[in-house]
Amino acid sequence: MAGLASEIRFLVPWGHIAAKAWGPPQGRPVLCLHGWLDNANTFNKLIPLLPKDCSYIAIDLAGHGLSSHRPAGYPYHLKDYVSDVRRAAASLKWNRFSLMGHSMGGTVACMFSCVFPEMVDKLILVESSGLFPAPQGYMRGPEVFRKKKADSQSITTDALAHLEEWEKLLIGSRTVIETLMDVEAKQHQAPKVYNSEEALQRLLKANFHLTEESGKILLERGATKVPGGLVYNRDTRVLTHTSSSAPIEFQVNYLKKIQADVLMIMAQGGMFLKEPIYSDHLVILQKAFRASQKQYFQFVEVPGNHFVHLNEPEFVAKIISTFLNKNKSPKPNV
Secondary structure: OOOOEEEEEEEEEEEEEEEEEEEOOOEOOOOOOOOOOOOOHHHOOHHHHHOOOOEEEEEOOOOOOOOOOOHHHHHHEHHOOOOOOHHHHHHOOOOOOOEEEOHHHHHHHHHHHHHHHHHEEEEEOOOOOOOOOOOOOOOOOOOEEOOOOOOOOOOHHHOOOOOOHHHHHHHHHHHHHHHHHHHHHHHOOOOOEEHHHHHHHHHHHHHOOOOOOOOHHHHHEEEEEEOEEEHHHHHHHHHHOOOOOOOOHHHHHHHHHOOOOOEEEEEEOOOOOOOOOHHHHHHHHHHHHHHHHHHOOOEEEOOOOOOOHHHOOOHHHHHHHHHHOOOOOOOOOO
16 A cells, blocks of 8 residues: 555645645656545555555645635636646646546546646546546536526527537637626625535535545545535635637647546446536547557546546556556657
8 A cells, every 4th residue: 555645735826735645755656646626535545556666646726625716706717727727836846757537637638638638648537538628607607508498698508519619618608707707706605504414415416426435535625614514625716617629620639738647447337428518529639649649648447437436446457557567668759
């Protein structure tokens, strides 16, 4: 086992990024990124099953877990999470390391690998296609497709598919700004307090892929005890973040920048193999990864659902361990 985790913090201009550390500090560096509305505890059951000679750091992205919320007035953009990763790496003095991300964390890891390709030697995507397909502003997050009310002035999902990319971006920008302002107007209200069971059931209802045990693990870091019960730690503005998604042809070209070996793990009962909004995009990005990474790209299907790494970590631990232990041959620059 990688041993018990220790708590660490990295100072940033708006506060701190909280993190958990496993393994020897001088071990092979692996930075781990959680999914939307989750936290570093998502790796609690997986990391102890991985190679013992690695130094694993799992961060809470801004607005999640025990990390500081972003400054007032700012929305949550995926590209800003890339900045969180770069700041954490700078604090750790890591110039080259492996990245492992689940769901939205995989998207952030992939984006980082495109922007800072020389810093990433291995990229592990768990239930993540890498880059994200949704038009800007039309996703609350990678797990929940935003549904509009019938009387909403916003465009419907069906009609959205027929719009030009530039028009989607304009509509998405408007949606993000207006929704952010709605959330800010309610932030003066006292946070809702739940008893332990209420907090757990609310989490499980919103994430039907979670087991009760996994939900409790996430709540350990995702909520704080106060008089009368628990309050969620997450910044409510995270619910309105934007993916800032680029057109698919741009994304295909972005992937050519990646210099890392890439492992993509998809669960047979997860999101990406069954839901058309994700599966169609996955097929395109898989082809792009194979074209650019060639033998350095590996795709694996496993039993389980979207939280397979937390619910049944044994389904993915051996695959990830083999990938981390595989000697990397220098890849020619193309």
